[in-house]
Amino acid sequence: MKVTFKDCWYPDFDNQLLRKGTFFIDGDKITFKEPVGENDALFTNALVTPGLFDAHSHVAMDLFRGIGDDVSLDEWLNDYIWPLEARLNDDYVYWSSLLACLELIRSGSTTFLDMYFWEKATLKAAKEVGIRPIFTPGVIERPGWESALERVEELKNLGALVGVGPHALYTVSMKIMPEVVEFAKKNNLFLHMHLMETASEEAFIHNTLGKDYLKRLEDIGFFDVPVVFAHGVHFSEEDFDFLGKKNVVVAHCPQSNMKLSSGLFRWDKAKNNGVKVGIGTDGAASNNNLDFIEELRTGVLLARGVSGKPDLLSPLEALESATAVPAKVLGLPLGEIKEGYWADVVVWDESDISMVPVDKPEDWLSHIVYSSGSQAVKDVFVQGRWVLQNKSFVGINPLEVSDEVNKRRQSIRKEDIL
C-alpha cells in the first residue's frame, strides 16, 4: 500500500516540535522517499501523529465492564473478577477482545501490551481488526504455572510480539521468579509486571522482601532485560531514583487507579528522577473504557493536580509518553514518524468541534491532549493497513460485535455474581 501524507503536520519528538513535511507509507513502513506505484490514499495539510501505544491492558476484560463497580481491588478480584475468569473460554475472550480492539482503534491506539490468558483468541480478534497486540501471558504461581511460558513460545511461533508477564510480587514469589527472569533473558524478551498498585501491596512487599525489593529483583537479573511496570502508585522516592537508572517504563493507569481507590501516581516524581512513563488503560472492568485519549488526558491532569505544577508536561511530552516512550524501552521501531519505522499513523479530524479553534498548528497538540476525544480520530493505519477509514471500521460491523458480546455477558454472569 502506498499512502502519501503531503505537507502534513506531525510531532518530531527528537527536536520537541511539530514539523511540517511530506512522508509516505510504503507497504508496512514509513518513508520520506517517494515510493514507486499508484497512490492508494492522499492526505494533504493534515494533522497526523504516530499510533498511540497502550502500555498496559487486559483487553478481554471488556466483557466485565461495569461489574463490581463499587468495591476495593481485593474484593473486586476475589468476589467478582476471579470467579468470572474461571468461567472464561476462547469464545468469550474472542468476542470480548474484538470489542476492545474496536474501542482502542477508535481512540487512535495501534498497539496494546496485554497480560491475560487465552491469548490465541485475542490474537485472532486483533488480526481481524488490524491492531497490534503484544502478549505477556500472565504467570501466577500455582501448579502448572509453567504453561504461561509455553504460551509465550507458542505465540512467538505464531508471529506475535511477546514478553514475559510475572503477574505481581504477591502472586509470584521469589521462589519461582528467578526461573521466570531466566526464561526472559534466555529468549531475549522483556518483563511486564504489576507493581505497587495498592497500599496493601506496598505493605506486603515491604514485609516479605523489604524496602530494597528492587535491589532483590536486580540481584536475580530482572533489569537485564527491558521492563514494564504497571501502576507504580506507591513507589517511594528511593524506588523512583532506582528506576530512573534502568531501562524501565512505568505504565501509568490513572483511571483504573482512581476508580479502585488505589492511590495517585506521582508523574512529577517519576520525571524528576528520570523515570520513563507510558500510559495504560488497564482493563475495562476497572476503568471502564479503553478510550486512550481520555486516559492520556486523565494522566496529565492528575499529574498537574497532585504536583501543583501546571508546567510539568507539555502536550508534546504527554503525546510522546503515549507513543514513543514505551516503544523505545522495548526497542521497537514504533511510535514516531521516522524513516523505516512501522507505519502506524493516526490522521486527526481538524474540523471536529473539539479541535477548533487554532491560530497556529501547535494549538492542535494542546487540543489533542486537553480537548479532543475519539470523535476527532479520523483515519488509522496499523503497519500500513488502513483499519479506520473516515471514522468507520474496515471489514468489521461494530453492531454485530456489540450484540454478540451482550449475549455472552448474559451467559457468563448468571445470578451468583452481582
Ligand SMILES: [Zn+2]
Ligand atoms: Zn493490570
